[in-house]
Amino acid sequence: MATTKIKQLNEWNTLHSNGPFPLKILYQTKLEGERVMPSKIERYNDAALEIQRLIKETKHAGEGFRAYGSAWSMNNIASNKDRMHFNGFMNISMPIHANECHQENTYDPTNLFLFECGNTIKEISETLAEHGKSLKTSGASNGQTIAGCVSTGVHGSGIDSGSVQDYVVGLNLIIGPNTEDNIFLEPKSKPVLLDNFVNSLNSRVIRDDDLFHAALVGLGSFGFIHGVVVEAEPVFLLKRYVKKIDKNLAFELANTMDFKNSAFVIPGESNAQGKANRPFHFKIFINQYSDDSDCVVEVMYKKPYQKNYPDPFPVIKESLYRDLIYLFVRLAENCPKSIPWLVKRLGNTILPEEQKETTGMLKEIFWDAPYQGPAFACSFGIHHRNSEKAMNLLSKLTREEGPIPGIFALRFVKGTKATLGFTKFPITCVIEIDGLLWKKTRKIMSLEEYSKRMIAVLKENNIPFTIHWGKNSYWKFPGLVNHMYGGSSDKWVEERKKLLSSEMQDMFTNKFIRIVGLD
């Protein structure tokens, strides 16, 4: 039997210390050992029963319940004041075989895998590599669990490959304590799994496009995500370049996404006519405190996998003295005028090394990001055509009403089908400022005030936007979700009501969901 440890607590915090948030009980479920229960399906089903037992227990107590994985979200989206469940030890993975696929399945079965909720991106990538496969994209690092990524819309900078949820083709949700509450949800228009196989997971199939797309970025509120079926692809290499280019050229690319006709051509990355190839990944770093006419860009091109590529890892990775980071934070709080100077000093640590070329698999390029202390990140999604305009506005705000201890970066992601996916534009430009978490003083505004001003500035200038669900923001901003998603937010609420009983809706609703008005 899977076993659960229980700890009574008063509060819980995220990895980057964005809380603390109140909490009564923290659960941690571990799978039955392989020696006792060698069958993966048996262990998977056994874990589902344990989760249902915990849901039943919570239901009897009339309390809330929320699952979380690596606690990487930087707000209270993963928190529940009553009970939380750490699912990091629930990490079974299984390849899907051709005879387990639906008759109308259109995916190559060798690319399909079932991953239990607590698998991290790193674990998944390693499992896939053993099968000669790779994820299509990931975030900038690899520590998030798959359920956490999907629920909040984690993205990289895949111009033509989208976010993590975009390669999820089926969801196994536990929506209550009863047998019929274990469901497998997939789109009706693109069925994946055979009913018999779904039944072997003690689940019943629901095929519904609207429901699937709503549950995809479900914000932890569509029940307990027990597993996801992902579509992988054959393993590939990424060749990464870091260049310093003219800001005007960088923004011309951002605004148009027209790499082919751009003056930005990297030798060896062009076609026979000398036109630039379309990159897999494009990222612009902007130090808003610098008047340098150039900026650093990171560009990656997809290449077929081959053995014997140069080792992408350095032998030594240094990290800053934690005390030095705390000193910078104190300096920023008490003498904000020093921030631009501090950012410049930290330039080599924050920005990638220029002129550097690296080749590696996706899992090697987007590798571990060791914890470096309390941090913040504010991340907006806008149409890529508004990249330059939005960047100028947010830079001006940060300079004139800040300064704030962080720098901006822009990434570009293909639009998502998820109803509340924050990468909702055909190509979403993700403008993010991240840096060290500071406290409000007489001399520097709070993160909340800064976030509120960012929203206000984009609204005043009629730039449609969304906000990354897992990042810092002023989520209380009146009418925020409706402004960002219009009718889609109502649709999301309706679909949720279709799936969950009113009791389960309450159980899987937390403060965050209430604040943004999605309850």
Place this chain on the structure above:
Amino acid sequence: MKQIIFTLFVCGLSFLTSCYSVRLRNVNGAPQPDPFSNREDYYRGMAVVEIDTVITINLASKDFTYLIKEQDGCESGKLNIIEYRNTFGGILLSAITFGKKRKVKVKYVCQKL
């Protein structure tokens, strides 16, 4: 007097600089998590096993091997990160006992199962 101060300064400096840590981390594998831990260092969120002990070995033994076993904090019995700390006191202890006593100050995190 100046000479004594200078000697003390040099001794103090060498004492401080002789204490340092070395960390080794696997490129592959995820560290075993610990949601109940509230560490705020490099190991935040990880299940860390810390050893701070003195091992006594036979005078005839050249070295020793400390075995990492499957246990609560190390369910896989496989290492993911290991950090050892070199201290002036440890070196001194080994020197004055002719290698019989060895200070072991190690932190490790095992691979997630």
